Structures are given as C-alpha cells and as structure tokens.
Amino acid sequence: MPLQRPLARSITAAVALSIALWLTACAPVSRVILLPQAGGEPSAVVVRTPQAESVIDSPYGVANVARSGRVGTDTTTADEVRSRYPRLLAIEPLAPERFMLEFEPGTSDLTQEAQSRLEAVIERAGARPGGEIVVTGHTDRQGTVEANDQLSLQRALALRALFIERGFPPERIEAVGRGEREPLVPTEDEVPEPRNRRAEILVR
Template identity: 45%
Template sequence: MIARRLALLSLLALTALAGCSTPPPPKPLVPRVQVVLLPQEDGRPTGVVVQSGNASQTLVEPFQRASSRANQAPVVDQADPEQVRQAYDPLFKIAPPKPVRYVLFFQPGGTRLTGESQAELPRIQAESARYPGVEILVVGHTDTKGSGDGNDTLSLRRAQQVRDLLVQQGLPANRIEAVGRGERELAVSTGDEVDEPRNRRVEIQLR
C-alpha cells in the first residue's frame, strides 16, 4: 500500500514538473514586406521608393526587390523574373486588363457620329462587358473650326453623347466619365479654321 502511494505521489510530482516545464508560446513573427519593381510593357523607365523606419531605398531596375520588417531598413536585391511570376501567379491572373482604346468620329459641326463609328458601339459594349470592374473614360475633341470656347463646349457635348449611347448599350453610367479637350489635342496638326475629319472625334479608353 505504501509503495503504491509513493508511486502515485511520484507520478503526480512528475506531472506537476511537466506542467512547470511547458515552454512558453512562441513569439509572434514580425511580418516581412516585399516590394518587387515590375518592368513597363513599353519599356519606359519607372521607379518606386520603399521606406521602413527611418530608412528608404529606391528601386529603379526591373525586378529589383526590397525586403524589410517593421522599423528595419529595407534590404535590396535582384529577384529572378521567373520565380516572381511563379510566386505571384494568382496576382498576375487578376491584374487589370491592358488599357483598350477606341476612336469614334463625328459628322461636321455637331454631335452626330459617322455611320461607321455608330456601328462600332456594340463591339465596344461587348469588350467592356468582359471586365465587370472596368472604368471608361470618354474624351471629346474637335477640329480647329470655330472659337476655342465653342470647341470646348462641343467636345464635351460629343463625349457626353457617346457616354449616353454606351449607357443605352447597357454599360453602367457610374463607371463612365466624359470630358472635353476642345481643339487642344489634335490627332492631325492643322492651322486655325481647318475642317479636318480625323480631329472630330472621341477617344474611349477602357482601363
């Protein structure tokens, strides 16, 4: 009996000691932030400044990578392009589409589209509908006939007209912005008071 009690006490003591020797929970890891500079598709130079704590690093070369933890200076190295694409494949797949641009032309002096441009509207609607979150910018332009102020007004009316037509095609009005640029951004450079059909236009950008 005494031996059994001693064995039981020994077991309880070991259990208590095991409880006392349980290691503390691991400290939470400080998250690491990585920034990778991707190249522009058209080859234009670009850059980004990465700041952490009181230090910063500027990335200017394609696939440069800055890594840092909270309040620590960023460390810069060169990432392998293929590894970046593999590691962030889900992000590449949901990247917004490349900007798509359409140009529609107008008959002289008003907001009426040419027949060919009118026929383009269903195709623009179908392309836009492929991207539920697409934003559409409609920019109106004029030739150099008439006054500058009058052309500012006319270019905006043209943009608004096309915006209304796109809404009638079923595109959401809150995703379409219409602006006018008058005769400031000519597609074809001309002198004043020149009737140039290629300048009577709206440019539609899907982005």
C-alpha cells in the first residue's frame, strides 16, 4: 500500500509528477519527479515522510519513497518520463500562451500586420476549451494619461468582442486597460512608439 504520507509540497510554482508504484517489496512505493517550469523558472519540491525529508530542486530530479519511509534521490530524463508515464503527462495542464497584437495610432483598429496574425491567435485559444483569456490593452505615451487609460481599455474590449463573435463564452474573457503604464519600449512623454500600441493576450 502507498504511504499515507509522503507530503509533496511546492516551494515555488513547481510542477511535479507523483506516482504510486505497486511493485516488488524492494521497490519504492511512491516516486516524485520534478518537471521543468515553463520559461525555465526555478522550482523545487519538498518530499517528506515521518522518517525523512528530501528537497528536489533540479528539473527531472526524482525522490523515491521506500516502505520504511526513507527518501532516496535520483535523476531521470525527459525521454524516460515521456516513455514511462504518457497517461500522466496527457493530463498535465498546458502552459499558458501569450500573444501580442498592435494597433493603429489613437484607435482600437488592429494594424494590417496584426490582423494577419489574429486568426492564428483565435485558433490557438480555441484549442483550449474551457480555458480563460485575459486581454490587456496598452498605449504609447502620446496623449494624456486619462485618454490613454480609456483607449487601452477600448482596445482590450474590441478584441474581447472579436473573440465573442467567434463563439467564445463571454465569461471566459477578461478585458483590462493599462494605459501607458507598462511600455514594451520605454520612451519620453509624447513620443510615438508603434510597439507600445498593443494588446497582450494571455490564454490559460
């Protein structure tokens, strides 16, 4: 029988596979494998039993829990994980995806180049049924702070409306305006910058 504890606790936003093993008496009864974070973010997991504790803090690090409660460590590889645990990996949540679309100056109209990428963004979002979409509008530093706050929200709402027109449930899509506060390219006031006239779309 698997131990009632080990306790696998995430120190950071770690991703781990915890596997109960029903094998011979000398084999571990539980195994925890730390998977790499999206974007290479550092992560770690503490595996604890009443008898021992171990920290895994490198991708594909392994903690093997024996029937006695002892915790041994090991390493594995991405290929081995995919080969041995395909069903568990199939239910692993997809990593969030981010997209960026640019707008014409002073409007909520996408640039021609951004329009050409819109279909791909909608297709990727549609591949995550039930997922959430957050659209955050931004502006450059031309105009007043108040006007840019309003314009950034208009841009986010315009994209939200496009998603809804394509059949996405409204409750799945959040629209946020950040004005000129988070420039992709820092500039002085009143300097036009096309890369800052954008919306960032997070699909999770």
